[in-house]
Amino acid sequence: MEEIQVVVGGAARTVPRGTTPADILGSKSKALAARFDGRPVDLDRPLTGNGALEPIDPGSSEALEILRHSTSHLMAEAVRALFPGVKVSIGPAIETGFYYDFDYDKTFTPEDLPRIEREMARLMKRNHKFTRQEIPRSEAIALFTDMGEPYKVELLEELTDDTVSLYRQGDFVDLCRGPHIPHSGRVPAFKLLSVAGAYWRGDENRRQLQRIYGTAFFTKEELDQYLHFLEEAKRRDHRRLGRDLDLFSIHDEVGAGMVIWHPKGGLLRMLIEDFERQEHLRRGYQIVVGPQILKTALWERSGHYDNYRENMYFTEVDGIGYGIKPMNCLSHMFIYKSRIRSYRDLPQRYFELGVVHRHEKSGVLHGLTRVRQFTQDDAHLLCRPDQVNDEIKGVIDLVIDVMNVFDFEYELELSTRPEKSIGSDEDWELATLALRTSLEEKGLPYQVNEGDGAFYGPKIDIKLKDALGRRWQCATIQCDFTLPERFDLTYMGEDGQRRRPVMIHRVILGSIERFIGVLVEHFAGAFPVWLSPVQTILLTVTDRADDHARMILNRLRAEGLRVEADLRNEKLGFKIREAQLQKIPYMLVLGDEEVEAGGATVRARSGEDLGFQTIDAFIDRLRPEAARPRFG
């Protein structure tokens, strides 16, 4: 009998060819699958060559992915059993669970989910094995054609391999690369979550299928924890908190995707915007302002008309077409062009809190995070080619500093040329290289998204991570060789020759609206003191403390602190509850004792009792927390 060498846990073993990982790992192993020579394999997959074997044990992210993938097969089996005639398509594991897309003439409703769950539980009890089978592709095509599964056939027809693998559990067969858990009895905890439409292969021109989302975990506790996380996310939803904290509102009478900022939200914006203005001035930016509408002819020249028209609004003034700006770059180029620039003048850094309008498809609008009018903390840097690298690194530094100020973690992504784009191959290569080099030199890890760039240039996107680990696109740095060309921007070089500057588009927070939405959810509405619309509230126990409260109110206001007083004839517990729900950082309790002692008893938003303090002591405590952050 032929033998093979398998390395397990550092020790080499010689076993007969065809031995399975399960045989080698032994019956005590908890593994769900294994990794052989780096490739995930089923436990019952006969090994045919030498290699290193590692178990994939529950608890690893890889095991979770396999579990969820197998659960999606189990769900597909249940759906097939309950809804005869349903066509299956694909069902992968995703970050939060899994889904499976079906084509069925009736639509699934949320009420179907418990039924499907029960069927899954029933099927699970049969402990069906997931068995792998390898057959020629042509045979698989014939098989799925006979089964009336056109989506599988389409997938098979696009594969180039000669053999493909099928997985069976019970009566259910699916085209699948695997691996899977040994049998369907090993799904400890799962739940189906929602139904939604999804285009076949993500293409909006193709048939829309019905997607069922679910999730699975190794323990009931982890599942409960995840469901609790969903609850927590709901509790933090900025749309709810935005109303409860009286920050903003959106009305259908006004228009979808149009935000109205209330006084507290307006204040929050002002605090963030002032912080940004100061920080940009400090870093050598100049503050500029451009018009809201610019002639359509200009958008034609810039390429926006050809590439971005469907997202723009147009109007007419005195018979001449105008486009409402969806981006701020055009007027910035006119600032540059307003005089002759020397190589000594560069870089020019124009910063604008620019209000832009974009016609987003109705179905994508969402609270503050997806709107049709928003303010960008936008800047355009015009520099010499030899300055690009330093400029990009400067922007990355700014992004990192700002992310730290707002207490966010972040991830970096490099996006390359999309299909719909303008400019020469050479320029694209150069620009992409410039971004890549800057990232490398900063020593920052990043992920590459092929074809995800803007139509005028490649970009670095910064995805921030909020307190619940969700990722949001905010900052983006885009390199552009095209617009300077189209608008014939030049500078006088050292040698007296006209040269072409490079343009870098960048935002830090991105959209102020979206950023505030994310900020609200990140802090669950409990903003740091410097961003809290109300920093301190004075709570009187009886009206005997009213004069004392008024005196403190004036003192704190004179210090530039944001204070309110609750002098209503209500019980202290009631006032505390309201202040707590408003997430006000400090509550000063004022009763007879405090009037007598000439101070206040301080309660923090955390519930912590900070005891009696004099007003001076309280001001000393609050002042540093209330100050706008500074660097350096």
Added chain:
RNA sequence: GCCGACGUAGCUCAACGGUAGAGCAGCUGAUUCGUAAUCAGCAGGUUGUCGGUUCAAGUCCGACCGUCGGCUCCA
């Protein structure tokens, strides 16, 4: 834009095709109270809009508007 669900008082939600209701919030009054809800009373609505079916529509049908969950797109 597409698929699905939904739209009733400021908010959260009830009401079989047969007189639109509750809690919270609001207003008025009483209560002077010590760390997350004091009590009582009052008021609050063209049931998203428009059209249709019906003796009768919040309820059934259609269109539109909007919201929510996704898809596609994206700051």
